[in-house]
Amino acid sequence: GESVGLHLPTLSVQEGDNSIINCAYSNSASDYFIWYKQESGKGPQFIIDIRSNMDKRQGQRVTVLLNKTVKHLSLQIAATQPGDSAVYFCAEYNTGNQFYFGTGTSLTVIP
Amino acid sequence: EAQVTQNPRYLITVTGKKLTVTCSQNMNHEYMSWYRQDPGLGLRQIYYSMNVEVTDKGDVPEGYKVSRKEKRNFPLILESPSPNQTSLYFCASSLQGNQPQHFGDGTRLSIL
Numbered sequence: 613g614e615s616v617g618l619h620l621p622t623l624s625v626q627e628g629d630n631s632i633i634n635c636a637y638s639n640s641a642s643d644y645f646i647w648y649k650q651e652s653g654k655g656p657q658f659i660i661d662i663r664s665n666m667d668k669r670q671g672q673r674v675t676v677l678l679n680k681t682v683k684h685l686s687l688q689i690a691a692t693q694p695g696d697s698a699v700y701f702c703a704e705y706n707t708g709n710q711f712y713f714g715t716g717t718s719l720t721v722i723p
Numbered sequence: 724e725a726q727v728t729q730n731p732r733y734l735i736t737v738t739g740k741k742l743t744v745t746c747s748q749n750m751n752h753e754y755m756s757w758y759r760q761d762p763g764l765g766l767r768q769i770y771y772s773m774n775v776e777v778t779d780k781g782d783v784p785e786g787y788k789v790s791r792k793e794k795r796n797f798p799l800i801l802e803s804p805s806p807n808q809t810s811l812y813f814c815a816s817s818l819q820g821n822q823p824q825h826f827g828d829g830t831r832l833s834i835l
Contacts, residue, residue: 644821655727655813655826656766663821701765709773709820710781711756713766 624720631689633717635702640683642712644705647676647687649698650716656701659687689719697721725750729814729827736804737835744799744830746814754820755797756781757789759810760829766813772797773820804834 625631637645643664648656662669662676662685669676675688685702699716706712727748736742748755756771758781768781772791786808788800797816801808811831815824 646823648826653828655815655828656824657826658823661823703766705821709754709771709779711768711771711824712782713758713768715763715765 621715622718622720624722625692627694627721627723628691631687631692631696631719633687633689633700633702633719635685635687635714637683637685637702637704637712639704639706639712640680642704642706645676645678645685646703646705647674647685648701648703648713649696650701651698659700692719692721694721694723725825727814727816727825727827729812729830731830732828733831735833735835738805739803742801742804742832744801744812744814744832746797746799746827747795748797748814748816748825749795750816750818750825751794752816752818752825753794754818754822754824755791755814755816756824757787757797757799758813758815759783759808760813761810769799769812771820801832804832806834808832809834 646661647659650656660671660676673690677686699718702714730745753774757769758766760766767783770789772778814827817824
């Protein structure tokens with residue numbers, strides 16, 4: 613089956629620094645990718661998405677990079693704040709209309 | 724307010740006793756999906772529905788059923804629950820499949 617893996621299960625950063633969370637996916641036919649943020653006791657919350665015809669997309673303080681050659685996705689958070697502490701998931705959507713999620717990276721922001 | 728509503732939020736039950744977890748969305752979304760979340764495994768898709776009366780198996784459909792008789796509702800049915808179905812379940816919806824999903828707040832099921 614497909615697999616979506618995150619490189620590091622935990623990440624700690626100083627407040628104000630930039631954070632980078634990485635994700636590898638396995639299905640080269642996947643054409644849509646999403647990053648979600650999950651806070652304790654809540655459902656995942658959409659952060660940013662990117663389609664396979666793009667390699668970079670920017671939002672407010674967040675940037676997603678897609679490298680289709682090596683099947684790699686990354687989420688960059690600028691000027692990380694305490695409110696950014698959460699678990700982050702990448703997800704891929706394939707041509708079979710299914711979503712596959714990574715196992716998550718827990719981000720801790722140190723004040 | 725746009726939302727996905729799941730009920731119940733918590734349930735403790737016993738092996739073999741049929742249960743249904745309801746899911747309702749008020750955004751007129753076509754795509755709906757159920758996931759289970761287990762420690763170290765992330766979210767795994769159980770079933771999804773592209774539209775009314777159209778449902779398909781996800782990655783882990785064994786032991787579950789769904790139905791999509793109306794656009795807004797997508798119940799998850801466990802006909803004969805077993806302890807390995809103890810998990811945190813999320814319902815999600817999106818306008819179409821390749822769009823950001825809105826998630827409910829989750830249902831924590833414990834099967835004894």
